[in-house]
Structure formats: structure tokens, C-alpha cells
Amino acid sequence: xxxxxxxxxxxxxxxxxxxxxxxxxxxxxxxxxxxxxxxxxxxxxxxxxxxxxxxxxxxxxxxxxxxxxxxxxxxxxxxxxxxxxxxxxxxxxxxxxxxxxxxxxxxxxxxxxxxxxxxxxxxxxxxxxxxxxxxxxxxxxxxxxxxxxxxxxxxxxxxxxxxxxxxxxxxxxxxxxxxxxxxxxxxxxxxxxxxxxxxxxxxxxxxxxxxxxxxxxxxxxxxxxxxxxxxxxxxxxxxxxxxxxxxxxxxxxxxxxxxxxxxxxxxxxxxxxxxxxxxxxxxxxxxxxxxxxx
Amino acid sequence: xxxxxxxxxxxxxxxxxxxxxxxxxxxxxxxxxxxxxxxxxxxxxxxxxxxxxxxxxxxxxxxxxxxxxxxxxxxxxxxxxxxxxxxxxxxxxxxxxxxxxxxxxxxxxxxxxxxxxxxxxxxxxxxxxxxxxxxxxxxxxxxxxxxxxxxxxxxxxxxxxxxxxxx
Numbered sequence: 001x002x003x004x005x006x007x008x009x010x011x012x013x014x015x016x017x018x019x020x021x022x023x024x025x026x027x028x029x030x031x032x033x034x035x036x037x038x039x040x041x042x043x044x045x046x047x048x049x050x051x052x053x054x055x056x057x058x059x060x061x062x063x064x065x066x067x068x069x070x071x072x073x074x075x076x077x078x079x080x081x082x083x084x085x086x087x088x089x090x091x092x093x094x095x096x097x098x099x100x101x102x103x104x105x106x107x108x109x110x111x112x113x114x115x116x117x118x119x120x121x122x123x124x125x126x127x128x129x130x131x132x133x134x135x136x137x138x139x140x141x142x143x144x145x146x147x148x149x150x151x152x153x154x155x156x157x158x159x160x161x162x163x164x165x166x167x168x169x170x171x172x173x174x175x176x177x178x179x180x181x182x183x184x185x186x187x188x189x190x191x192x193x194x195x196x197x198x199x200x201x202x203x204x205x206x207x208x209x210x211x212x213x214x215x216x217x218x219x220x221x222x223x224x225x226x227x228x229x230x231x232x233x234x235x236x237x238x239x240x241x242x243x244x245x246x247x248x249x250x251x252x253x254x255x256x257x258x259x260x261x262x263x264x265x266x267x268x269x270x271x272x273x274x275x276x277x278x279x280x281x282x283x284x285x286x287x288x289x290x291x292x293x294x
Numbered sequence: 295x296x297x298x299x300x301x302x303x304x305x306x307x308x309x310x311x312x313x314x315x316x317x318x319x320x321x322x323x324x325x326x327x328x329x330x331x332x333x334x335x336x337x338x339x340x341x342x343x344x345x346x347x348x349x350x351x352x353x354x355x356x357x358x359x360x361x362x363x364x365x366x367x368x369x370x371x372x373x374x375x376x377x378x379x380x381x382x383x384x385x386x387x388x389x390x391x392x393x394x395x396x397x398x399x400x401x402x403x404x405x406x407x408x409x410x411x412x413x414x415x416x417x418x419x420x421x422x423x424x425x426x427x428x429x430x431x432x433x434x435x436x437x438x439x440x441x442x443x444x445x446x447x448x449x450x451x452x453x454x455x456x457x458x459x460x461x
Binding site for chain 2: 001003007008011012028030031032034035036038039040041042043044045046047048049052053055056057059099101112113115116117132133135136137154
């Protein structure tokens with residue numbers, strides 16, 4: 001059977017008389033004509049138009065439906081994987097099916113759903129933007145400010161900010177954003193983070209990434225990775241993780257380094273975190289450590 | 295400016311598109327009440343989000359919401375089609391044999407449509423029954439117009455073969 005424009009014109013009753021005569025000469029014409037005539041007699045699918053319309057129009061929830069200010073977290077978030085993103089300013093073009101939600105409130109939170117029942121909490125002074133038409137194939141959200149997302153399983157879900165991107169690899173997550181700080185934390189599932197410098201990091205449950213100015217901290221389950229930190233700041237991180245106090249007998253602490261330390265062994269942490277830069281430590285007691293450069 | 299939050303505008307949008315959305319769902323699910331439920335949910339979502347959705351993208355929006363809801367439904371029933379009882383006048387007049395033959399043909403056609411791959415069936419019926427234009431179907435299904443043509447062609451090619459089963 002021939003597949004050409006004439007076939008479709010015939011199927012849509014758009015043939016001119018001359019074209020119809022031409023089409024009739026085809027071997028398959030009679031069979032096709034019979035099918036078309038019979039399908040013309042198929043009745044439209046029944047649909048209780050007015051009943052359904054009335055149910056919708058009398059919907060009581062409608063009034064609170066559009067994003068509303070709410071001061072509590074969604075309880076469903078607790079079970080969901082959580083992702084926290086802090087980011088700066090974002091500028092992007094609007095397409096005609098783009099939806100932008102802004103929360104200009106100074107304290108409240110705005111909650112709402114995406115077309116696939118994924119939802120968001122938009123914090124004060126923040127804005128998200130997404131495209132409804134392409135949502136099924138591309139779940140891309142542009143974020144300016146701070147927001148949290150809980151995402152239904154499905155296609156990849158990506159949050160774009162001026163400071164980096166977050167791609168959800170697992171099931172559910174949550175996002176929030178602040179100026180000039182990029183922060184992602186994952187409580188469950190798996191997310192991939194790409195920074196402005198095109199560096200990629202994968203975070204699993206319990207892990208966190210914070211980037212601000214020229215510093216980057218990746219908190220893994222049992223390891224903390226620091227980039228662009230001064231030795232003093234590295235020591236401060238160790239203090240926080242192990243709840244100890246570090247005293248220095250040197251002032252050479254402003255050098256910026258890339259380092260990492262484990263979070264379950266203080267001695268090892270001090271050796272790798274600071275020791276590799278020529279600093280020696282001495283544990284004075286459970287809470288106090290002395291660090292020297294001798 | 296007309297917005298979807300205006301009841302009159304929403305009603306108009308609903309009357310224009312709800313029926314074809316319902317049909318679209320039925321052609322896949324084969325279940326009239328499931329199709330109607332999803333149609334209702336999709337338009338309910340649109341109504342609740344009326345402030346966020348632009349009038350021009352309302353149809354695409356409800357189709358997308360409905361498609362997403364359908365993703366979770368794996369069960370498919372046979373798509374049943376009703377043929378109008380009205381008899382077609384032919385030059386030879388109507389004979390009981392003719393009516394019987396017509397009924398047999400319709401049963402064969404219904405079965406052949408049921409047996410079409412889902413993608414072909416949906417496109418074929420949306421075009422034939424709901425009279426949607428190829429371009430509209432392409433847009434709503436997120437496929438190219440060429441893909442619509444291909445599916446119509448494949449459906450027609452499969453369906454025309456039932457003629458041979460009828461003496």
C-alpha cells in the first residue's frame with residue numbers, strides 16, 4: 001500500500017475531485033474506503049461533560065489552591081530524600097508555557113505542586129521557573145533564592161541555579177537557596193551536583209556540599225573534603241566535627257589548601273587534614289588539641 | 295484579559311477540550327470510568343492552578359497532567375467501540391443479509407482496532423473519531439507530524455486487511 005500525501009488527504013476528506021479520481025485507481029482504494037466509511041459510524045466515547053464540569057467548579061479547595069503561604073514544612077517531606085541548595089541570582093528567558101512562581105513575602109513559605117505531583121516549598125524572596133509543556137520529558141527548574149523540592153520518581157529532575165546545577169538521580173529530594181552560597185544536602189537517594197566550574201560531585205544520603213566564594217566543602221558520610229580553605233578554617237572544621245578545641249602555637253595558618261579528613265578518627269583526621277601541611281598535633285586531653293609547626 | 299480563573303473562560307476551555315482528553319485516555323485504558331476520573335482530575339488540577347497556567351497552554355497542560363497520572367496505571371482493557379445503529383442507505387436498498395454482513399464487518403473492525411498497537415490506535419481514533427488535526431495530535435502527544443502520518447498509515451494498512459475475512 002502506498003504511503004503519500006494523497007492517502008492522508010483522502011483520510012481527512014481534503015481531496016479535490018481530480019485527486020479523488022486519481023486515488024480511486026489505487027488497488028487498495030476499495031478496502032480503505034470501506035474502513036473509512038465504517039469508522040465514520042463509530043460513536044464518540046461517552047463523557048458526562050456537565051457532571052464533571054460541575055464537580056470541578058464546585059471544588060472547595062480551589063480557593064487555597066494556588067501557591068499559598070504556609071509556615072510549616074510539608075509532613076511528607078520527612079520521608080522523602082532531601083536536598084538543600086543554596087544559590088545566587090539567576091537570569092533566564094521565559095518561554096510561553098513557562099510558569100514562574102515568586103515568593104516576595106519576607107518570612108513565609110509558599111508551597112505548590114508541579115504538574116506531576118512533585119512539589120515545592122518556596123522560601124521568602126525566592127523564585128522558581130519551569131515549563132509545563134516539556135515537564136513530562138524534561139523536569140527542569142530554574143531557581144533564584146531558596147526552595148525545597150520533593151520529587152516524584154520519574155524522569156531526571158534538574159535544578160539550575162547561577163552557581164551550579166543539581167540533578168536528582170534517585171527518587172525524592174528537597175532544595176533551598178541563598179545568595180552567593182551554593183549548598184546541596186541529600187538525606188536520601190542520590191543527587192549529582194555540577195558547580196559553575198563544571199566540577200561534578202555525587203552525593204548520597206547524608207552527604208552535603210557547600211560552596212561559597214572560592215571555598216568548597218563536601219561532607220561525605222565518613223569524610224570531609226575541603227577546597228580553598230585556610231589551615232585555620234580546616235582546623236575549625238575539625239573542631240566542629242569532633243567537638244574539640246584546637247590551639248595553635250603558630251601563626252602560619254592563612255595558606256589556602258585543598259585537603260580532606262575522616263570524620264570517625266580524630267588522630268587520622270589531624271594527620272591528614274593538617275599534618276600533610278607540616279603541622280604536628282598533640283592531644284592534650286579529650287577536648288583539647290595543640291597544633292604546632294615544629 | 296481572559297484568564298483560566300474566570301469561571302466562564304474555564305468552562306469554555308473545559309467544553310472545548312475535556313471530551314477529546316477523555317477519548318484519548320479511553321483509547322489507551324479501555325475503561326470509561328477510569329478515563330473520566332483522570333479527565334476530571336486533570337481539569338481539577340488546571341482549575342486549582344488557574345493562576346499559573348496561561349490560556350494558550352491549557353490544553354497541553356491537561357493532557358500532560360493526565361499522561362502523568364496514566365503512567366502509574368499498567369492495566370489496560372479492550373477498547374470497546376459502539377457503532378451507530380443508523381443504517382446506511384445504499385443504492386441496492388437494505389436487506390437483512392446486508393445488515394448482518396455489516397454487523398460482522400463492524401465486529402471484525404472493532405477487533406482489528408483493539409489489536410492495533412496502542413500508539414497506532416490512539417492516533418487513528420483521535421483523528422477519525424475526535425476529528426483532531428494531525429498537527430494537534432502531534433502537539434498533544436509530543437510527537438512529530440510525520441510520526442502521526444506514519445501511525446495512521448500503519449493503522450490503515452493493518453485495518454484494510456480485514457476486508458479479506460469477509461466474503
